[in-house]
Amino acid sequence: MSNTDDAPQKTILVGRFHGAFGVKGEVKLESFTEPADRILKYQPWLLRDAQGRERTLAGVRGRSSPKGLVVHVPGIEDRDAADATKGTELYVPRSALPPPAPGEYYWVDLEGLRVVNVEGVDFGRVSHLFATGANDVLVALGDRERMIPFVAPDYIRSVDFDAGVVTVDWDADF
Template sequence: MPGSTLHVGRITGAHGLKGALRFRPDNPDSDTLEQVKRVFLERDGASREFRLTTITPLNARTWRITLEGVADIDAAEALKGAVVMLAAEDVPPAKPGEFYYYEAIGCQVFLTDGSRLGAIEEVFSNGAQDIWVVRDGEREVLVPVIEDVVKTMDLAGRRVTIEPIPGLLD
């Protein structure tokens, strides 16, 4: 197992009789899985490496993947519920103006007036844009990752500056 892994989705079941799997990605818009050669499946406290042989979209939220060594429906069904992980070193660099969700986790969020809002604890997509879950103690703010709101993003410095839109902090 590599040192650092990234959660990218989950196996939801078998697809057909020849070992293909239904995979539900955390971010359906990401093409990262198409750019790697191996995945790690974690289930029941155990992790196992597989060579990824094919990946094909089935619909907007589910992909069909095949893994070397998974050749029949029984082997595929045995993997249902497994978490799909990638080795951090296998992930290609983000394109300019883009970021991986894991890179934003832990960044401190400040308002343009300099006051601290909290830290990014989760990132998800609502279908229209990415959303940061920013928490400071009991306070939670859902910040849309859009140009009107996010003014600067310094991942190396672990700092983000936002301009709140009306209603964001209410």
């Protein structure tokens, strides 16, 4: 029998450090949250550097600048230390995020769901989603990769979390 309290929590990538901003140890932060500064509310963060080392970080303060979000990280006091953070990714537990509004989804919640079209053809599973500027795109991996515009109800007909299925209006041959 397994204890669900011991099960690892799903984490979500919410940002990435881009190195030094100025000479006083501030760090440029690319935020994947909307609005960008909301990332500051989701602390503590799990940091993962390029070598895969992880640590927890809290107490970060930040501000918006014309070049994006700039943060002060406890323990980083100079440009060299700030530059050393470049490429570090920031994760939070999925449970730290508020529930999405009706009809909205966190991409991470869609990953792994089965994708079928309205005729019942199985397209595989949601691999990931990405933004194009015009609309988001759902990538289904099965017998081959399919990229489906995440536009409801035109192409995305329904998302059923209970059944674990995304139903799409998409030609199986396309």
